[in-house]
Amino acid sequence: MRLAVGALLVLICFGILISRFVFLQFSRYDYFQTMAENNRISLVPIVPNRGLILDRNGEVLAQNSFVYTLEITPAKVEHSVDETIEALATLIEVSSNDRKRFKKLRAQTHSFESVPIRTHLNEEEAAKIAVNRFRLPGVEIRSRLFRQYPQEKLGSHMMGYIGRINDKDLNNLRESGDLSNYKGSDHIGKSGLEQYYESQLHGITGFQQVEIDAGGHAVRVLSSTPPVPGNNLILSMDVKLQRIAEEAFGNYRGALVAIEPSTGEVLAYVSQPGFDPNLFVDGIDSESWKELNESLDKPLINRPLRGIYPPGSTFKPFVALAGLEAGKRAPPFSISDPGFFTLPGSSHRYRDWKPSGHGVVDVRKAIAVSCDTFFYGLAMELGIERLASFVSHFGFGKPSGIDIKGEMGGLLPTPEWKARRFKQKWYPGETVIVGIGQGYTLVTPMQLAQATAILANNGKAMKPHLVTGIQENKTGKVHQVQPVVVDQVALNPKNIELVKQGMMDVTLPGGTAARLGADSEYLMASKTGTAQVIGIKQNEKYNESKLAERHLDHALFITYAPAENPKIAVAIIVENGKHGGSTAGPIARRVMDYYLLGKEPPTAKPAIDEAAISAPTPAEPAEEHAHDE
16 A cells, blocks of 8 residues: 555656646747747847037037947956956056946946946057957957047037936936937937937947857857947037137137027027036046036036026117007107106116216117116016016027027016015016016026027027938938927017117117127127126115126127128127127127128137227217116
């Protein structure tokens, strides 16, 4: 009986074992065959060439260049990877950052894939490694493509830069479903056009099917899918125009944006000071990062999009247009300017920049001579809600939508905003100073340029954009980026013409920038402006000679030309530049002279000349200097 029971148990066990074999061999055959193949075959990514970035004339702004890289293939190392790195360190410099980066990249790759330990080897370093190659199994010198910005600092904030992929980038790629396309890629666009058009520039990763043995070593390539190179970007900007604009700033800080009003194409995009994007490609060193990050000049701030400033008197043409459209200042309306404005029942004086006043002033003259008193009263009559609602159609208080990420929306204040922000009511005096572009009102240089372009285009708002064409790298076919209308302000032709005439008068005798238009071959429509940096009390007088350089007023200037058929609209802010007409205006003049006439500056001398910022000529009144408590 015991023998029979034992035999039965053995038979049952063998039966279970046989049934399990049958299940694995037949029912689960496909699954285990796939697993076996995956153990035998590995997919090795082939990184695509990144697309180029070109200006409107084909000048290269971002390209790829071959550099020597020192790489280690862990599976081929004789002893240990750490020993190999120490041996390399006796021949060339291997920094702690190099080691950290290698360790991170190694954790993300297969043992049979090579991992860079040093990039950008010079010829001497490459020669040392080559001579000692026989002693370093698993080490090899390769030639890899690296991003290069041949124009260096030129247009750096517009171009942006690429950098090594970090954990945040990986999470973003995972969420967007693009992670698989970045297998083998080390870099990704971090800012500017490089970031905004990452999907176009990166391309499609290729793969090799590689057979590997039990030790994880590559045996042979079974098949290969070539990568698809990234597409090229063709920009609206001109390298030469960009260089003229940047050099015109000299040592001043600030921003400039030039737009073609009819299309929204950005012709120049300046943020001063800039930085060299080449520093970031392979990881910026600590000294360079500290220098950029701790500089008082803030070279890493993208001023056209993230610099926010009071618009000052450049806001006045839009206030004037609001008044005309509301029927508040229709000709022959005029005021007698005593040099100040007071609210009913109040003794507080809102001062004009000209203490003695401007005499009899209508809307056209108010723009030309920048009469504060005229706009104080107009703002009060309009009311803050109606004023804010109207000027919002010119792009104030909201991002322009340009093809660069991180744009600020500025601030167009209203009573509702103040109640949310400060839990306080809105006071009439706050409406008064909004009329001259002061108070809570804040704009970016991009918004000022967009507003000027909309005004030049008679109320038709085009979406600003830097890229005009995307070229397929494989076929060479160019897909044009079509202009997009984002808003249309319904304006009375007589009203817009009157405002434009006032702006034309700014650079004619009697205007606040008469000297600027004295010898011009084309007619400009402009507006100068100054914006306070610090407050000046009611009984104090602004004295720039007693102020620190960074407490001086910002200089602003908006313009478009030719006035009768606008081809270019420009907005400029020079930080602590003091005067719009004599500091910011000459920069605009150089930009427009080149764009409209092909005239190049005679020398590399900046447009801003301290000697030129002196007393105005007899034909030119002193510029407005609006200060209030």
